[in-house]
Amino acid sequence: MHGNTPITGLKPKDYKTGIKPVWCPGCGDFSVLSAVTKALAHLALPHQNVAMISGIGCSSRLPAYTSVYGFHGVHGRALALASGLKAARPDLTVLVAGGDGDGFSIGGNHFLHACRRNMDMTYIVMDNEVYGMTKGQASPTTAPDWTQSKLTPHGPGVPQFIPAAIALVSGATFIARGFTGNPNGLTKLLVEAIEHPGFSFVQALSPCPTYRPEHKAWKKQVRPVEEEATSDPIIAAQRIQTDDGMSTGVLYQTTVPVWQPEQGISADTGQLEEVFFV
């Protein structure tokens, strides 16, 4: 819990800024906002010790709506920005939020490497299987036969990216899937993710009624994972690969040492300069 002194009596609402979201009514992202604020309230984290970092996309608008420190960065680089922040300021609770395009298309490399680096932070991806902000193009999680984007009139034609599977082989130590239709379940996952020491990844299935109205059906498709969370990567891989991407819960959790730069002062600048003297 990052050494923060929890403040009791804070309500989810206290974690909202009051800026009115630009999201479309019905957008799943509202539930993520709600779950995040509930999780923060539950953990009673002081506002000033939490930072919420994002990229660009509808989902990436989240920071402005939460009353913690925030950075709405550029498209695809949220994890990098967050990693720098955490490396420089290990005392902060660092949350990262964004979309499937931001995280898995342009941001794919940072996703890989953030998972590997296993710094203590939580990454929430609002997966709507589409680029919402730019008018509905296919994202890596879009099904190969989705033909509604003008850029890929025959469908993207490539298999869907499975975020949990990539996170697992890349080295994430906490992997969960939630659904915005069940905000309290999502809250629980977020609380566990934030409490997890290391890189925690939460894929939040978050429908985009504007460009993917057919995802209304998700409500009927999601279900809790059947088994207990495993810490065995082989078993986790098997489960993730064989399921249809609709099971929700903690899919994998393990504890390995967290990466954090060494810290501690042993010299001043003058001492560093000594080596240069002739």
Added chain:
Amino acid sequence: MHGNTPITGLKPKDYKTGIKPVWCPGCGDFSVLSAVTKALAHLALPHQNVAMISGIGCSSRLPAYTSVYGFHGVHGRALALASGLKAARPDLTVLVAGGDGDGFSIGGNHFLHACRRNMDMTYIVMDNEVYGMTKGQASPTTAPDWTQSKLTPHGPGVPQFIPAAIALVSGATFIARGFTGNPNGLTKLLVEAIEHPGFSFVQALSPCPTYRPEHKAWKKQVRPVEEEATSDPIIAAQRIQTDDGMSTGVLYQTTVPVWQPEQGISADTGQLEEVFFV
């Protein structure tokens, strides 16, 4: 075999340019050059129908040494350049070559997406677990406790990136591992990879005697994979995750439709303009 008419009587040497490599004597990359030229000669591919694309690094110098069309691009972008070439020119046999830094660090995103896209090309990574060209820094495949780089004096501290595992979950349809100490074995893998319809990935363990002299020991550690190549991703995942990265051979192969843009002419520019008339 990409519709090329094979030319018989071509020898491996005919696929070399005669430009003398700048590689250090003893570098594994020499064997990759040898294996590539043997594979091309075996397949008797006409020089003009093959293109070899690379990024930046010692290993990425390969194209200049092979007498096929080549592009020595920028660091990390070889797969993107190659994908554009293949999309525009499906008739060519496209090979891509580079290092572990080029491919998995700066180029990680294109690796993910090239595997997913499953275009018909072959990607050879000369994995020496180090950045050779820039004086020996840790790459994603470097062990966490390797302390020889000045940039990571305590070792990189993060688990090794497992290229085959990432390729597999990303959707590569042919995955093999070879060793430069066995160039003929590597040749065989390359021939199979080139013949494979779809994205084929060959990790060539290629020691860097200059910065990783300890890799002389690889010779004793490598061994052929025990089982036949599987087309079951679950089994493949299990094998890849549980082995020590030293087994060589085809690790996974499956056949799924290759991604290639639709082609065929149905209109001329004038016809396209018709829609604009008032």
Added chain:
Amino acid sequence: MTAIPNLIIETLPEFLLHAITLERESVERYEELGDSMEVHNNPQIAAVFRKLARYGELHANEIEQHATGLELPRIPPWDFKWTTPESPETGDMEQLHYLMTQGQALIFALHNETQGRDFYAHVAATSTNQEVRELAAEFAEEETDHMNWLNAWIRNLADPDSVSPEDLDPPNVTE
């Protein structure tokens, strides 16, 4: 010499193809090493490798003589019946160093010739074909001559066991 079951060469064309490939690949490797040593400013060792390439060239031509008129099979590189990972006279790349001494280069070559000799001896001992056995024995003999010649050369060196001098220059970055 014990026969390795799937490494038994049955016919003369198959054998000659092996022999030609062995020599040609050896020549090519020596040329490559010559290039590499030149690039790395070790002209003395470059000259050694060039010399070895020249001898190999002569030998290869000689063997090709035996094959005139015969139709040789087409065998993929990995299906050759070598007793070594690569063809026997290509040597171990990782033994190389740009500062290698003459002694080291010759020992490298000697290792090659020995492997060559062993290969031919293996064929001479295991082939089911009389003609192949005889020719292989002859070639093994020639390789033995090469070994002797190399051994003599090595003995004549002032310091045959010399180790590479310490590399005083740090590696460069070139890109």
Added chain:
Amino acid sequence: MTNHNTVLTCSTLSVAITGSGGSGVVTTGQMLLKAIANAGYYGLMARSAGPQIRGGESAVMLRLGSEPVDCLDDRFDVLMALDWLNVSRFAEEIPLTASSLIICDPDAGEMPEAIACHGARSLELPLKKLSGAIDGGRINMIALGVLAELLGLPETSILTVVETALAPKGREIVDASRLCISRGYSTEKNAGLEQTLTPVASPAKRWNISGNEASGLGAIRGGVRFVAAYPITPASEILEWLAPSLEKVGGSLLQAEDELASINMIIGGSFGGVPSLTATSGPGLSLMMEGLGLAVTSETPVVVTNVMRGGPSTGIPTKSEQSDLNIALYGFHGDAPHLVLGALNIRDCTFVTDWGVRLAEQFQTVAIILSDQSQGQARSVIDPPPMAPACKGRRTARPDTQEYRRYALTEDGISPMAIPGTSGGAYTADGLEHNEKGTPSSMSLDHQQQLDKRLGKLTGLDPTENWAESRGSGKIAIITWGSSSGAAFEAGRRLEAGGQSARVIAVRLLCPLPGTLMTASLEGVDRILVVEQNHGGQFFHYLRALNLLPDNAEMLARPGPLPIRPGEIMARVSEWS
């Protein structure tokens, strides 16, 4: 107040329509544009919207006339407000005067102060009631009828448009809409316009096209057959138009994982011999600069269409600005000569892209083509755009050329490029400095020669005909580029009409900018104003860098999001007299 705001604009009419989400503002605007086009007029339609993804307030701004229209006017003749929700957001985009006419529904509540403050005339109509009285009736269709009547359009021309546009939605909807239109025509209006559209005789063949579509078409005309791109506002429509269109002409579009991929993909496509292009906006262009440097150095022709938006950083993605000139000109590390062209208006998007592709192919280099949101996402009724000069095409190597050298030092600096598939042409393209053969070299002579070659080859470009559009004469010059050109030309016309002659030079070929031609066009000029829509005066400083401006030259550089309007330029020039 100076009087330049009203001089000589009587031949056009400016109409704005506003309303909240779902009220059909955009559809209405589009139908109106189609209708005036059918009736033989020209017109321009720009759009603006709130920050919401969906259901936000929006505005369309049209300017209609009997001659081509390339910029919005200084003020609007009509504001049709379907409702008042959040309309203040558009107040500064829709300048009104006392003589403007505001059409609104008394039931929509009180007119917001930001609108009312101009003291415009108002025409109150019970839009909601009128539409409510018709089964399936819609406010926007009533409004359309009202507007069409006020503008003097024959009712049939608007009915035809509605008919065609709504046919797919079924008879009922069509009928209801027809009824609404008629009601709009017939309803009593106690105020009208001071003028209507002047009738046109026999209208020429014209197009109705957006700037982004026009850019896409230019690409195909120029020969582009491969596109790789990553979506970004406001460039995506180029891709949306190109994806199906390319396929029809035997090409293809590949959606890349990011801009680093897209630029390198098109380098690959072009290396393969297929003319290739990508489209993006500022943030994407930033990510492409490394790849563009590779294209310059490896002499692989590629084209980037950059549709500018408000900057810097994520900036104002949905609004226009001309602030990416610096990065387009100078954004490379190392010395990387290349081409930069700017589209002067929607129609020019086709010409300049077409030309840019051809020049990139001929000179084996990078062409960056600058458009911007204000023209890319606007629609216009235009005369069909002219074809670009054919240029020489890509010089390729013949099969089995003796001793082929990819980067041979030829007289004109252009070396034949072997396209994969050409026998005997295999070479390795390289971003490392190289010698004529392409082998990496760090020798000073090779470096100097290849730098000279890459710079020198561009001198073969003959810019005479097309480097700029230039009109008028006199001792005052207005120099401009890109979408500010429309306003500049109009200012020039107004000055002339006011008896103060001025030349307006709108530069299309921004780099290499033909200095001698520019100097010649400025002969005899006393005062110069450089007009552009950015904060830093990027074009002004560029002209300075090229030593093309006298010391007393001035700049009118003003950032987005508001478009530069003719009156602004007039106001500035009038300070001089």
Added chain:
Amino acid sequence: MTNHNTVLTCSTLSVAITGSGGSGVVTTGQMLLKAIANAGYYGLMARSAGPQIRGGESAVMLRLGSEPVDCLDDRFDVLMALDWLNVSRFAEEIPLTASSLIICDPDAGEMPEAIACHGARSLELPLKKLSGAIDGGRINMIALGVLAELLGLPETSILTVVETALAPKGREIVDASRLCISRGYSTEKNAGLEQTLTPVASPAKRWNISGNEASGLGAIRGGVRFVAAYPITPASEILEWLAPSLEKVGGSLLQAEDELASINMIIGGSFGGVPSLTATSGPGLSLMMEGLGLAVTSETPVVVTNVMRGGPSTGIPTKSEQSDLNIALYGFHGDAPHLVLGALNIRDCTFVTDWGVRLAEQFQTVAIILSDQSQGQARSVIDPPPMAPACKGRRTARPDTQEYRRYALTEDGISPMAIPGTSGGAYTADGLEHNEKGTPSSMSLDHQQQLDKRLGKLTGLDPTENWAESRGSGKIAIITWGSSSGAAFEAGRRLEAGGQSARVIAVRLLCPLPGTLMTASLEGVDRILVVEQNHGGQFFHYLRALNLLPDNAEMLARPGPLPIRPGEIMARVSEWS
């Protein structure tokens, strides 16, 4: 031939050492530099190498003197050739004259024509035989002895260096090397130098440091405590020095997966309140431009040290050029005011980095600091560098500020920044245009105000003391920047010695360049030469853009890889008289 090549350089001696891989050229050069440093002299040592990673031919080029040395001379006094293998590669880097002395081994074969052609004197010594006679002897140690004796260094000073440097390798090696050195001293030489180093009285405390180390130190002095970076030639040594050093002072270095990550990581670190920096070279800088735009717009201070190499694209990674000025000044999309500084020499690398960090912190913006390969990877014996002015530090918000507005429009344009951990300060930094609170806004007023703020705050920078180094007076001015400064100052000194007075202005603060100060320094000047090492004359055109140059100003812009030398500048200026 003009005579400017020899005027006034008598107080320094230039020595080149060449040899193939493994011969120990670099070690020898370093030991010689240490020895002359111990003996109280100053010196500069540059390096060059072949394209091989290992075992390539290499050269060290030293210039030694009793006063600080900031550039290589026009010609070398001594070439010590350990062998002739591939030495022609360095012929153009090591200019020789008839009065130069070439030391070589007759057993190494014939002197290559490219060296012999100068008709230099030669001193043949049996280096190989001499070293062969000593058990464990090495040619380079003999050579070191020879050189030290010729230069007039006391034998003890060189022996001390050898002793310390080789001690870790064991007694035997030390003893063998000592013997070699002595043999080098004692061996008979039938030729010598025309002069030796003039003795120095009581030497000041000096440092022996490379430019890249100096940059690293400047970062730490300036307060940097977080670095994220991706290795790239020729910047990596900054990181190599910083990684362990930062750790000692409580900071850290993170090796990123690419440059997109590294720039965003340091934005994160700085957002967290920790002064942050990255180091890169051209290709990396290209990839960072989008991130840098975010830093400018979100007003997050970050510093990028860009060590320039030959461009464009991958270019010539191991050689120097000053061709990234354009991208540093103009490489952003949108209008993005920021700071650009250039290090004038190795010693200045510390000062300018220190200052750059402090300015970035004070003005909450981006500082790009330009160094280049020729100083980054060279070593110099220097006076300890001065500290940069303290500046005001980052203005931070106090806890629980009422109605905290991150981007408040303050008088000086700088708004207090709340550092995470500050209660009541939570805000969201944004790259979207925003209002004072940081809420995204596309309103023209917000855009104009924030653009004005970001530009205007930089006017608070008082450049008076440090914007440039300027020496001399007269009617001729040489304006330069970066590593060309050393040659320019020397040219100035030589001109003065020749009776032709000139002012030399070496600009350190490139952006915002203080125009009034520049104009003041140019008062009374007739002719101006702008000197820089690139193809396009980037600085020249920048000065033009700022209207700081008269029409008759000229440029001496010449690309890499060869360094600009004083004689070249002299030759150009002498054309004027």
